[in-house]
Amino acid sequence: MRAAVEALLATGVAVHDGFLDARALRALRTCAERRMRGGEFRPASIGAGGDRLRHAEIRGDSICWLAEPRYAAERDLLRELEQLRLGLNLEAGLGVFELELQYAWYPPGAGYARHVDQPHGRTARRVSLAIYLNARWDPRAGGELRLYDAAGACLDVEPKGGRLVWFLTPGREHEVRPARCGRWSLSGWFCSRP
Ligand code: OGA
Ligand code: MN
Numbered sequence: 108m109r110a111a112v113e114a115l116l117a118t119g120v121a122v123h124d125g126f127l128d129a130r131a132l133r134a135l136r137t138c139a140e141r142r143m144r145g146g147e148f149r150p151a152s153i154g155a156g157g158d159r160l161r162h163a164e165i166r167g168d169s170i171c172w173l174a175e176p177r178y179a180a181e182r183d184l185l186r187e188l189e190q191l192r193l194g195l196n197l198e199a200g201l202g203v204f205e206l207e208l209q210y211a212w213y214p215p216g217a218g219y220a221r222h223v224d225q226p227h228g229r230t231a232r233r234v235s236l237a238i239y240l241n242a243r244w245d246p247r248a249g250g251e252l253r254l255y256d257a258a259g260a261c262l263d264v265e266p267k268g269g270r271l272v273w274f275l276t277p278g279r280e281h282e283v284r285p286a287r288c289g290r291w292s293l294s295g296w297f298c299s300r301p
Pocket of ligand 2: 281
């Protein structure tokens with residue numbers, strides 16, 4: 108835990124392969140697909156409150172909030188993420204008390220244009236994370252998470268199954284590159300109290 112938090116603090120971005128083992132990955136993917144079949148996904152919008160807009164050319168994914176875990180695999184995941192949350196507070200004194208978590212599905216060709224994860228007027232999100240749910244990902248398929256630094260240089264993170272990537276949210280611009288195949292993931296934010 109300490110190592111994971113230290114890696115995040117060192118550069119503001121850290122990648123952990125095998126955060127989910129093959130079994131947990133399969134189980135969570137099954138949960139996501141069940142929720143999809145149950146009609147729980149909605150086209151994502153951008154902005155907040157009254158400014159909420161749907162712009163598929165900016166953001167083409169569909170999402171399903173994971174407010175209430177329904178399956179064992181979701182409960183297991185939330186327990187793991189709770190350990191990360193505690194680690195952020197113990198090791199880094201971040202003061203994060205809440206986790207917002209959603210499944211996301213990007214159809215082929217969809218992406219999410221360069222953005223920061225703090226919709227207008229909201230600074231509660233302190234740490235962003237993504238966990239990838241395609242068991243096999245062909246690197247030629249695209250779909251990278253592209254993170255920019257203040258100098259405009261970028262780091263591409265391939266959405267490899269089971270991988271967790273997390274980064275300090277404030278000011279960190281990033282985008283999701285369009286992929287040639289469907290892209291499944293979880294996105295989350297550890298938040299401070301408003
Ligand atoms: C987001 C986001 C990154 C990813 O949902 O805000 O930037 O790699 N996701 O899915
Ligand atoms: Mn984002």
